[in-house]
Amino acid sequence: MPPSPNAHGRTRIRREEVGATRRERKQRTREALIDAALRLLEQESFSSLSLREVAREAGIVPTGFYRHFENMQELGLALVDRSFRSLREMLRDARATADGDQRMIRRSIAVLVADVHEHRTHFRFIARERSGGVASVRQAIRSQIRLLGSELATDLARLPVLASWSTDDLQMLAALLVGVGVSAADALVDVAPGDEETEQEIASAAERQLRLITLGVPAWRSDQGGA
Amino acid sequence: MPPSPNAHGRTRIRREEVGATRRERKQRTREALIDAALRLLEQESFSSLSLREVAREAGIVPTGFYRHFENMQELGLALVDRSFRSLREMLRDARATADGDQRMIRRSIAVLVADVHEHRTHFRFIARERSGGVASVRQAIRSQIRLLGSELATDLARLPVLASWSTDDLQMLAALLVGVGVSAADALVDVAPGDEETEQEIASAAERQLRLITLGVPAWRSDQGGA
DNA sequence: GGTTTCAGTGTACATGTGTACTCCAAGATA
DNA sequence: TATCTTGGAGTACACATGTACACTGAAACC
Known part of the structure; x- marks a missing residue:
């Protein structure tokens, strides 16, 4: 595991972020999760990828994940x-x-x-x-x-x-x-x-x-x- | 995860087990670890397989694993x-x-x-x-x-x-x-x-x-x- | 028969996990 | 404008994990 978990270019999403409609922003976070997963998958396999890891890499809190996907599968x-x-x-x-x-x-x-x-x-x-x-x-x-x-x-x-x-x-x-x-x-x-x-x-x-x-x-x- | 972790026919190895020379018994435990892993791999992938899981399935204590392999890899x-x-x-x-x-x-x-x-x-x-x-x-x-x-x-x-x-x-x-x-x-x-x-x-x-x-x-x- | 070796035990700890819960601020709607 | 909706935050908990450490009893060796 790298020393600094949030080191390289993850897509931080924040409430304060400028963004248009609510749907668009949700969509963008969803994309951020997918991209974060793909980025992490360069280093490890999907089955060993954790929900928390993906959320962290995408710049949201673990529980936020559930707003987009029921589970990792x-x-x-x-x-x-x-x-x-x-x-x-x-x-x-x-x-x-x-x-x-x-x-x-x-x-x-x-x-x-x-x-x-x-x-x-x-x-x-x-x-x-x-x-x-x-x-x-x-x-x-x-x-x-x-x-x-x-x-x-x-x-x-x-x-x-x-x-x-x-x-x-x-x-x-x-x-x-x-x-x-x-x-x-x-x-x-x-x-x-x-x-x-x-x-x-x-x-x-x-x-x-x-x-x-x-x-x-x-x-x-x-x-x-x-x- | 199944409710009873030690349920099905794992190969229990014990100190009290009858067995010949020390080398033979060590070899047998090693085999038990390999077999345990193969058994577990029917359900999950290697990268999500844990050292503890394998040890448990083989019937030894987690730290015993290190007598046979340096790590999971x-x-x-x-x-x-x-x-x-x-x-x-x-x-x-x-x-x-x-x-x-x-x-x-x-x-x-x-x-x-x-x-x-x-x-x-x-x-x-x-x-x-x-x-x-x-x-x-x-x-x-x-x-x-x-x-x-x-x-x-x-x-x-x-x-x-x-x-x-x-x-x-x-x-x-x-x-x-x-x-x-x-x-x-x-x-x-x-x-x-x-x-x-x-x-x-x-x-x-x-x-x-x-x-x-x-x-x-x-x-x-x-x-x-x-x- | 006394000493050494060592496979397997038991305890302990810091860290990561999934998910339940409450909360909040800003977008949507009226 | 006031109200409702909802992404995401924050806190909490009961787990599982890898590994360090000290231990024990029997096999191996002299």
């Missing part, structure tokens, strides 16, 4: 929501604007890398809690990722190469592709902030992995099982 | 070690005894599924902490998984189809295959204990994913970049 769900909001749209856009599977792959990876870059804290949270401690948070994250997969499967179904594929096989493929993305994001989150080279390597590896997979697609026959 | 590393010990050998064996890539895939997945089945607690721990809270534990797990990848890459290099591949591409392929395995294990850990059907589905999906990847292999050309 609810804060967790808000964090999941916040973290996934933009990514899903951006990915869908990326697939819509660029068709042709190779271009789609490059675009999607680029979007992912850029988003991880810009919202590192969100992705660190997601990566850490995807299999992590608090059950409801974990489930929320997984359901978001599953959604990502379904959306991808729907788009894939429109590609000529995949026209003859069964829904089951499409889901399998989509899950595989999403898995590669998740692994890449996982790896990116742990790259030192300045290290663009490693970042580039991870992106390139993910791209090549996706490309390898697409190479298998034309040869796929659902029923071929044995050696 | 060291316990965590012991858990990582314990969890990976058997799997790596089993996987290497599986690849050694069955050559021919399709058979290798089937065998490896079978080994993984069986091991997850038998040591569910280990894999739950690994899955949860792989991206989880305590840095040193996370790093230990990742290095084990990376090792898994390197070992696989070495074995892959011996396959005729991959003879011409660069080391870099082999690493990329190995990472992809290991990634599929990790995802599968992730999913398996959350299957309800009795539900063999879902288990079978996950295994089958992973197998198909691996098969699809191998289909891409003959078509791979390292330098082909564009659409």
Whole structure:
């Protein structure tokens, strides 16, 4: 624990603070709580994060927390929501604007890398809690990722190469592709902030992995099982 | 928190317990601590696990913990070690005894599924902490998984189809295959204990994913970049 | 058989926790 | 203007936590 608990740039909210309507100020405190949590999550995991800690970092008194969230778990769900909001749209856009599977792959990876870059804290949270401690948070994250997969499967179904594929096989493929993305994001989150080279390597590896997979697609026959 | 903290079958260790040499008894208590931790980790994450909790569950007094581990983090590393010990050998064996890539895939997945089945607690721990809270534990797990990848890459290099591949591409392929395995294990850990059907589905999906990847292999050309 | 070692005990303490309660000042509403 | 509503403050309490310290009795050793 750092010696000075309120040391670095937390968002102090005070009654005296200038601010417009009451709703706006409440909203702002809510944001401050979310941001405070994300900031603290760079150092520790969600399940070991305490209500008091978050409140302190946000600059309000512990009991004030309850005006915004019933408990920490609810804060967790808000964090999941916040973290996934933009990514899903951006990915869908990326697939819509660029068709042709190779271009789609490059675009999607680029979007992912850029988003991880810009919202590192969100992705660190997601990566850490995807299999992590608090059950409801974990489930929320997984359901978001599953959604990502379904959306991808729907788009894939429109590609000529995949026209003859069964829904089951499409889901399998989509899950595989999403898995590669998740692994890449996982790896990116742990790259030192300045290290663009490693970042580039991870992106390139993910791209090549996706490309390898697409190479298998034309040869796929659902029923071929044995050696 | 459950009403009776010492309720279910924890391993009580007492001075009066019959036991042979002093070393053996110390070893047994150490095991009891590890087992206690694994038991508790079914309900909560490692970073929110307390030293007192583990000691209590193992049937010793809090301060007794220090006779075995310097702190919780060291316990965590012991858990990582314990969890990976058997799997790596089993996987290497599986690849050694069955050559021919399709058979290798089937065998490896079978080994993984069986091991997850038998040591569910280990894999739950690994899955949860792989991206989880305590840095040193996370790093230990990742290095084990990376090792898994390197070992696989070495074995892959011996396959005729991959003879011409660069080391870099082999690493990329190995990472992809290991990634599929990790995802599968992730999913398996959350299957309800009795539900063999879902288990079978996950295994089958992973197998198909691996098969699809191998289909891409003959078509791979390292330098082909564009659409 | 006497001495040493040491795994596990028991006590103690300062600190952090979640949450119940009352209070208040400023925004909302009439 | 007077009244109501409500974010947030302040106080309080009953816990749980990590670890320091002195202890004990049996195994290990001479």
